[in-house]
Amino acid sequence: MEMTRKEKEIRALKIYVETGVYTINEAREKLGEPKVDHPDADTLLVLTEKAGWLHLNNTPVTVRVETLLPTAFANLVEEDAEPERAS
Numbered sequence: 622m623e624m625t626r627k628e629k630e631i632r633a634l635k636i637y638v639e640t641g642v643y644t645i646n647e648a649r650e651k652l653g654e655p656k657v658d659h660p661d662a663d664t665l666l667v668l669t670e671k672a673g674w675l676h677l678n679n680t681p682v683t684v685r686v687e688t689l690l691p692t693a694f695a696n697l698v699e700e701d702a703e704p705e706r707a708s
Contacts, residue, residue, distance in 0.1 A: 628697075630651075630652075631652065631691075631693045631694065631696075631697060632654065632697060634648040634651060634693075634694075635648075635694050635697060636693070638666070638690070638694075639667065639668040640667060640668075641665040641666060641667040641677055642665075643663040643665075644663050644664060644665055644666075645657065645661070645663075645666070645686070645689045645690060645691070646663050648690075648691055648694075649662075649691045652691045652693050654692065654693070657689045659684060659689055661676075661682055661683075661684050661686070661689065661705045662689045664677075665677050666678060666682060666686065668686075670694050673686075674686045679687065
């Protein structure tokens with residue numbers, strides 16, 4: 622199934638937030654969601670495989686980042702996941 626323009630935008634914004642290109646609040650603003658009043662929402666962060674969310678200076682984030690992310694991110698279906706195979 623092909624993604625809609627909005628789904629493509631949301632997926633791109635999610636990648637931009639996870640790679641430190643946009644802050645969480647920048648992504649929320651682009652999606653029409655209200656800003657979150659938390660310092661980490663206005664700070665560039667990166668999502669790492671081993672350490673989870675980090676500030677760009679490599680210090681850990683002390684808040685559950687998921688609570689700050691745009692709600693649209695939670696609605697994404699991970700297409701990268703491999704489908705389960707029948708036994």
